[in-house]
Each structure stands twice: as C-alpha cells, then as structure tokens.
Amino acid sequence: MPFRYLQHIATADIAFEAWGKDLPELFRSAADAVTNTMVSDLESIAPGKKLEFDVSHEDLDLLLFNFLQELVYFKDAQKLLLRVPEVSITRGKSGYTLKASAFGEELDAEKHHLIVDVKAITLYRFAVRRVEKGWEATVVVDV
Amino acid sequence: MAIPSAVRKISETIWELPVSYKEGMLVPARIYATEKLLREMDDGVFEQVTNVACLPGIVKYSYCMPDGHWGYGFPIGGMAAMDPGKGVISPGGIGFDINCGMRLVLTNLTYDEVRPRIRELVDALFYRVPAGVGSTGFVKLSHDEFCQVAEKGSRWCLRNGYAWPEDIEMTEEGGCFAGADASKISKKAMDRGYNQIGTLGSGNHYLEIQVARPENIHDPETARTFGITLPNQIVVMLHCGSRGFGHQVATDYLQLFLSVVERKYGIKVKDRELSCAPFNSPEGRDYFAAMKCAVNMAFANRQVIVHRIREVFSEFFNKSPEDLGMNMVYDVAHNTAKLEKHSVEGKRKELLIHRKGSTRAFGPGMEGIPACYSETGQPVIIGGSMETGSYLLAGMKTADQAFFTTAHGSGRTMSRHQAKKMIRGQKLQREMEERGIYVRTASWGGLAEEAGIAYKDIDSVAEATELAGLSRRIVRLLPVGNIKG
Incomplete structure (x- = not known):
C-alpha cells in the first residue's frame, strides 16, 4: 500500500504518510488512506457508483486538503465510500485545478467493516513534499 | 514526557509558562494539573497552550485543564478569553466537533432492577439509537426545517414533541445560542448534517447506562439536589x-480564515489550525453566527437521542418516562465559544470565552444556571472511558480564577493504533461483560481503540479540578451498559 499510518503524531486521532511517483499517484494514495481510516478493507468497496468532481487552490498542499475533504463530504452527504482511480492536475495562472473520477458504493455496516468516522482533514503537520522518488504527504485526520 | 524547564510551580495544581518562554506570547500560559498529571502530558500541550497565548486580544492567561492533551490549534482542555473589541475568534479554539457535549438523564430504577435485563436493554437502545460511520437519524427534515433546528436548537425539539419543557431549562443556555444565522451556513454543511439528527457518531462518542453506588457519592446533599436519591440508582449518560x-x-471557516488571517488582517499565527479573524470583523461575525447553528444542532441532536432513550425505557419497563423519573440532570457543552460576563481586575467585562475540550462550570448564585442549582452551582459532567467511569461534579465560586471553566473528560494517553494492536474488540467485550459492563458497538476495531487503558485516570483528573477549586466531585458513576459509536 502506498501509505502508512503513523503511531506517535496524533494520540487521539489518525495520522498517515502517503506517497507516489507523481502528484496524481500521491493524491490517489492519500484518498485510499482516508477511506481506509473508515473501512478496514478497501477491496470490499464495489464500484457501484461513479462520480466526478473537481477542486482547485492556488497552493498545492491546500489542493490536497480540499481534495481529501471532498471524500469526507460524500461520506456524510451521500453515504458514499469512495476510491479515486483517476486524478488529473493542471497548473494555471491562478493555481492548481484537479479533476477526479471516483467510484464507490453506499456504506453498509453489514458488508463493510466500518471502523471510525472521519470528521475532518486537519492542517496539523499537514505537508506535501517533493522527494527523490516523487511526492510525499503527511496528513492528520480528526476522528 | 519532558516538562519544559521554564515551567514555574504556582501551587500544587497550577503551573505557569511565562511570556519569555516563546516569542510573541502576550500572556503567560497556565496549566491546571497535579504534578503527576503534568508529567503525563504530551509535548503538544506545552507547544499549543503557548501558541494560544500569542493570539491577539487574549486576556489574563492561556489555560489548559488537567485532562489536557495535544489537539488542533488549541490543546484539548484549552480555554482562552478574548477581548471582543480587540481579540480574535478561532475555530481552533472550539474544535471540529462544535458543541460536543455531555448530557445526564436520571431514572428511578436501581441496579438490581436493571442488572438481570441489561443485555436486552442495551440491545434495544443499540437498535434505536443510530451509531457509527455515516449513520443517519429517524427525524426526516427538509433543508428549510433543518435551518429551524440550526437557529432554535432544543426549542425546535420542544415544539416538535422531542423535549419536555424542563429539558430546555436543564440545558446550558436553554439549549439555544441566540444569534444563530443559517444564512451563514454552506450548502455542503447542510448536506452533511440535515439527516444526522438523533445519531451518536463514532470515535469516543457513547451512550452509557451507569450506576451511582452509595460508596461513590462524595456529597450526598448536592447529589440529592441533582436527583441522585436512591442507593444504586441508574442514570443514562450521553x-x-x-x-x-x-x-x-x-x-469551511478554517479555510476562509486561512485566506484572510495574514493577507487581510496581518495576524501571524504559529499554527495554521489557529487561523482566525478579529471577532469584530465580517468573517469573525459570520463564523460566530454559523458556529451557533452547529451548537444548536448539537443540542437538538442530544435532545432527540434523549427522546429515543425515553421511548426505549418506557417500552422496556412498561411505564411512562415520567413514571420512570427520566428527568435531565443537565447538558453541558465542551467545544464552544461564547460571550460571557466575568470580573477582570475588579471590573465586569464581556469576554469571548473559547472552550475547547473544557467545560463551563458556573458556581453557586451565578446567573445563567437553573434556579434549582443556585445553591449548589451548576452540574458538570465529565466523561471517562467506557471501562472506568465518569463524574458528576458541581461548579465552585473559586473557579473565577479560570473564568468558571473545568475539565471535560479523561483525555487519551495511547494512540488508536497502539490500542488496537494491544487489544481485540471481541475479547474486550467478553472481559468487560465478566466485570458487569455490557457493551454493544458499531465497530469492533473502534471498540478496541476506546479501551480504558488508552485513557488517563479519570479519578486523578476529577480530583485535580477539585484541588484547584474549579469543580467539586459529587458522584462517581460506574458503567453498567454502553453503546459505542
């Protein structure tokens, strides 16, 4: 898995590090890490529904913040557990724009092993970094 | 954890970091704790309580309560009073879960009457009170009706048959923060919340059946005033x-404040989670009005859940909720910001009090608490872990030193992953049942994360608040049955 949960950053909550060879891969990994906080087996999410959304921000790190926040929104507003296989990011004059194609299904306590609700993505120690092998991010989620 | 060497001991329960500790501190930071609790605090507490001390308009001290631990922006257990004219409002001083709070409901049942049927009772509550990830409630509302909930709180519940008139009086601020304005709420917030009224959520949220054992009553007279009158009386905590x-x-407002804090208002914060705006600014006022909507929704949420609990008990014991004595002791919020009048250097002043994982604890004779509690001080409810118990306390006159604020819970000491590595949910459930606590959960993994071992000792926290003169212990309540979200 291109992410790992960190033990000692957030006593009361969940922290993770995600990575990818490029930005779309990093964003996909981070999305899986957020969803995996709520459901124990990502493979149990069937591709029943498809949806597309886009987010933008002038800063790259807050683009990731807004993107992950969308997953939390769809979880409550439409009860959807989502995976995001396709992400494209473009950079224009006013900053970054991201287009995402997601799939997923309504959460079902019988089918999905649900763990804990993600309340919010936080900015505590939130960081997106360029590294030798590509990109990395640190994220703490409030649960 | 290492306590910073700059920490000065003021008394057995007060520790201070001076303004020289960090550049930009406007006031000293004060941590309420016994030496033992102070030593157990994580480094985040010292970093964050001193970051808060740098916020414009802060009055007297940046405070942290004995259950303090690392949070977002403010530490959990944090409290800061701001001058409304010169100061700021920050979502980091309130928390993501606005008006997370505690509610305590009485019954006239005893442990002996409930114990033989505890499994069935907890099961019945578990099926009727939705809990867990993404759960939705039984109250179906349109967006317009939801706006009414957001602006009226528990008063909406009273009008719609989900509350008794006295429930309103027994809720902090009458279950409604005045000045809530639903036009300051985004569509996204509405979409996420309008179908969740009457749901527990997950994480450390719970509904618990508890017993007040005679040996755990610290002050029988005040306990009687609070409605604890029978030996081994059963109560319900939420x-x-x-x-x-x-x-x-x-x-939403964290994102808005992030874009204006420095660019528009020239305020440099030590942590992006402390993003803020002047209280007296368009952004500050909008957030205050929106935050109040969330406060009111939370009061309504707990009220609707209490309505459900009363229905379940009534069907189960074949008596009306009134005959079962299911009156509320009190409802206290522990994640809010509120304008309150307090004495500062001998003068009455209106202050914006941020309480983040800390509880209002008004003392005897103060305005704003129900008349029946005017001699005792307001009831304060501090929730412990599902294995160890909780406390009912009372406000004290001496809490003026901290703008009448006390602790809110026991505070975690172990990460969720560490707890899950050490403990298995199913095994924990069996072991707890052997000890007389029957638990139902929406998530086994979630249950393991909430094991008692992951939390601070609630007895030490409650005792520390009493030693410091913030709140006094009235009854220690032990869990008998628990529904964990």
Whole structure:
C-alpha cells in the first residue's frame, strides 16, 4: 500500500504518510488512506457508483486538503465510500485545478467493516513534499 | 514526557509558562494539573497552550485543564478569553466537533432492577439509537426545517414533541445560542448534517447506562439536589456533538480564515489550525453566527437521542418516562465559544470565552444556571472511558480564577493504533461483560481503540479540578451498559 499510518503524531486521532511517483499517484494514495481510516478493507468497496468532481487552490498542499475533504463530504452527504482511480492536475495562472473520477458504493455496516468516522482533514503537520522518488504527504485526520 | 524547564510551580495544581518562554506570547500560559498529571502530558500541550497565548486580544492567561492533551490549534482542555473589541475568534479554539457535549438523564430504577435485563436493554437502545460511520437519524427534515433546528436548537425539539419543557431549562443556555444565522451556513454543511439528527457518531462518542453506588457519592446533599436519591440508582449518560454539520462548518471557516488571517488582517499565527479573524470583523461575525447553528444542532441532536432513550425505557419497563423519573440532570457543552460576563481586575467585562475540550462550570448564585442549582452551582459532567467511569461534579465560586471553566473528560494517553494492536474488540467485550459492563458497538476495531487503558485516570483528573477549586466531585458513576459509536 502506498501509505502508512503513523503511531506517535496524533494520540487521539489518525495520522498517515502517503506517497507516489507523481502528484496524481500521491493524491490517489492519500484518498485510499482516508477511506481506509473508515473501512478496514478497501477491496470490499464495489464500484457501484461513479462520480466526478473537481477542486482547485492556488497552493498545492491546500489542493490536497480540499481534495481529501471532498471524500469526507460524500461520506456524510451521500453515504458514499469512495476510491479515486483517476486524478488529473493542471497548473494555471491562478493555481492548481484537479479533476477526479471516483467510484464507490453506499456504506453498509453489514458488508463493510466500518471502523471510525472521519470528521475532518486537519492542517496539523499537514505537508506535501517533493522527494527523490516523487511526492510525499503527511496528513492528520480528526476522528 | 519532558516538562519544559521554564515551567514555574504556582501551587500544587497550577503551573505557569511565562511570556519569555516563546516569542510573541502576550500572556503567560497556565496549566491546571497535579504534578503527576503534568508529567503525563504530551509535548503538544506545552507547544499549543503557548501558541494560544500569542493570539491577539487574549486576556489574563492561556489555560489548559488537567485532562489536557495535544489537539488542533488549541490543546484539548484549552480555554482562552478574548477581548471582543480587540481579540480574535478561532475555530481552533472550539474544535471540529462544535458543541460536543455531555448530557445526564436520571431514572428511578436501581441496579438490581436493571442488572438481570441489561443485555436486552442495551440491545434495544443499540437498535434505536443510530451509531457509527455515516449513520443517519429517524427525524426526516427538509433543508428549510433543518435551518429551524440550526437557529432554535432544543426549542425546535420542544415544539416538535422531542423535549419536555424542563429539558430546555436543564440545558446550558436553554439549549439555544441566540444569534444563530443559517444564512451563514454552506450548502455542503447542510448536506452533511440535515439527516444526522438523533445519531451518536463514532470515535469516543457513547451512550452509557451507569450506576451511582452509595460508596461513590462524595456529597450526598448536592447529589440529592441533582436527583441522585436512591442507593444504586441508574442514570443514562450521553456524549456526542454536531456530527457532519458542525465538522463542515468548522472546515469551511478554517479555510476562509486561512485566506484572510495574514493577507487581510496581518495576524501571524504559529499554527495554521489557529487561523482566525478579529471577532469584530465580517468573517469573525459570520463564523460566530454559523458556529451557533452547529451548537444548536448539537443540542437538538442530544435532545432527540434523549427522546429515543425515553421511548426505549418506557417500552422496556412498561411505564411512562415520567413514571420512570427520566428527568435531565443537565447538558453541558465542551467545544464552544461564547460571550460571557466575568470580573477582570475588579471590573465586569464581556469576554469571548473559547472552550475547547473544557467545560463551563458556573458556581453557586451565578446567573445563567437553573434556579434549582443556585445553591449548589451548576452540574458538570465529565466523561471517562467506557471501562472506568465518569463524574458528576458541581461548579465552585473559586473557579473565577479560570473564568468558571473545568475539565471535560479523561483525555487519551495511547494512540488508536497502539490500542488496537494491544487489544481485540471481541475479547474486550467478553472481559468487560465478566466485570458487569455490557457493551454493544458499531465497530469492533473502534471498540478496541476506546479501551480504558488508552485513557488517563479519570479519578486523578476529577480530583485535580477539585484541588484547584474549579469543580467539586459529587458522584462517581460506574458503567453498567454502553453503546459505542
């Protein structure tokens, strides 16, 4: 898995590090890490529904913040557990724009092993970094 | 954890970090704790309580309560009073779960009457009170009706048959923060919250059946005033907040404040989670009005859940909720910002009090608490872990030193992953049942994360608040049955 949960950053909550060879891969990994906080087996999410959304921000790190926040929104507003296989990011004059194609299904306590609700993505120690092998991010989620 | 060497001991329960500790501190930071609790605090507490001390308009001290631990922006257990004219409002001083709080309901049942049927009772509550990830409630509302909930709180519940008239009086601020304005709420916040009224949520949220054993009553007279009159009396405690609605309000305004804090207002904050705006600014006023909507939704959420609990008990014991004596002791919020009048250097002043994982604890004779508690001080409810118990306390006159604020819970000491590595949910459930606590959960993994071992000792926290003169212990309540979200 291109992410790992960190033990000692957030006593009361969940922290993770995600990575990818490029930005779309990093964003996909981070999305899986957020969803995996709520459901124990990502493979149990069937591709029943498809949806597309886009987010933008002038800063790259807050683009990731807004993107992950969308997953939390769809979880409550439409009860959807989502995976995001396709992400494209473009950079224009006013900053970054991201287009995402997601799939997923309504959460079902019988089918999905649900763990804990993600309340919010936080900015505590939130960081997106360029590294030798590509990109990395640190994220703490409030649960 | 290492305590910073600059920490000065003021008394057995007060520790201070001076303004020289960090550049930009406007006031000293004060941590309320016994030496033992102070030593157990994580480094985040010292970093964050001193970051808060740098916020414009802060009055007297930046405070942290004995259950303090690392949080977002403010530490959990944090409290800061701001001058409304010169100071700021920050979502980081309130928390993502706006008006997360505690509610305590009485019964006239005893342990002997409930114990033989505890499994069935907990099961019945578990099926009727939705809990867990993404759960939705039985109250179906349009967006317009939801706006009414957001602006009226528990008063909406009274009008719609989900509350007794006295429930309103027994809720902090009468279950409604005046000045809530639903036009300051985003569609996203609405979408996330309008179908979640009457749901517990997950994480550390719970509904618990508890017993007040005679040996755990610290002050029988005040306990009687609070409605604890029978030996081994059964009570019901609730811990939850404003669900996805409040989380989105906090997120929306965190994003807004991030874009204006430095660019428009020239305020440099030590942590992006402390993003803020002057209280007296368009952004500050909008957030205050939106936050109040989330506060009111949380009061309504707990009220609707209490309505459900009364229905279940009534069907189960074949008596009306009135005949079962299911009156409320009190409902206290522990994640809010509120304008209150307090004495500062001998003068009455209106202050914006941020309480983040800390509880209002008004003392005897103060305005704003029900008449029946005017001699005792307001009831304060501090929730412990599902294995160890909780406390009912009372406000004290001496809490003026901290703008009448006390602790809110026991505070975690172990990460969720560490707890899950050490403990298995199913095994924990069996072991707890052997000890007389029957638990139902929406998630086995979630249950393991909430094991008692992951939390601070609640007895030490409650005792520390009493030693410091913030709140005094009235009854220690032990769990008998628990529903964990």
